Amino acid sequence: MKTVKLNNGVEMPILGFGVYQVPDYDECKRAVLDALETGYRLIDTASAYFNEKAVGDAIKESGINRKELFITTKLWISDAGYEKAKKGFEASMEKLRLDYLDLYLIHQPFGDYYGSWRAME
Numbered sequence: 001m002k003t004v005k006l007n008n009g010v011e012m013p014i015l016g017f018g019v020y021q022v023p024d025y026d027e028c029k030r031a032v033l034d035a036l037e038t039g040y041r042l043i044d045t046a047s048a049y050f051n052e053k054a055v056g057d058a059i060k061e062s063g064i065n066r067k068e069l070f071i072t073t074k075l076w077i078s079d080a081g082y083e084k085a086k087k088g089f090e091a092s093m094e095k096l097r098l099d100y101l102d103l104y105l106i107h108q109p110f111g112d113y114y115g116s117w118r119a120m121e
Contacts, residue, residue, distance in 0.1 A: 001043055010102065013070055015058030016042030025054045032058035036069075044109055046074035047092055056096035071096065072103040073118070085119035 017035035022028040028051040032043060036058070045055045052073060059069065073096065073107040079088030089104065106116050 001039070002120055006103075012103070013040075013042040016040065016044050016072070017069070018044040019051050019055060020044075020046070022054075023050045025050070025051070028054035029058045029061075033062060036062045036064055041068055042070040042072070044072045045096075046073070047079065047088060048076040048077065048107060052092055052095035056098060060097055061091050066098070070102040071098060072105065073101060074105040074107035075116055077110045079112055080106075082114050082115035082119045085116040089120070 001013045001015065004014050007013055017032070017040040019028050019031065022031060027108070032055050035043065041064075045052050055071075059066075059071070073092050074094075075078060075085055075088050079085055079091075092104075093101070104120055106113055106120070
């Protein structure tokens with residue numbers, strides 16, 4: 001899989017699989033498992049998609065070494081601000097059942113996005 005180097009030196013696959021508008025747990029989990037089996041290694045989700053648990057369960061079930069994957073999720077506007085962003089991050093990590101994320105984004109720059117950014121740093 002081809003990659004692109006981000007500003008921080010991290011290599012990110014140029015092709016990924018997103019789960020926007022797949023809120024059904026079973027459908028989302030199956031789709032992610034199929035994507036991983038097909039060869040996708042970048043999986044993109046978000047707190048606002050309400051499917052982080054299905055994504056995390058699929059990652060665990062796949063048996064693929066975590067170091068081979070690039071996982072992205074996003075902070076939603078209801079979690080904007082320093083303290084809320086830290087809690088939002090922890091909630092996403094719990095649902096995803098991961099020790100680390102490869103990319104964490106502010107989904108929409110509304111509210112206290114400066115506070116969110118400081119918490120993410």
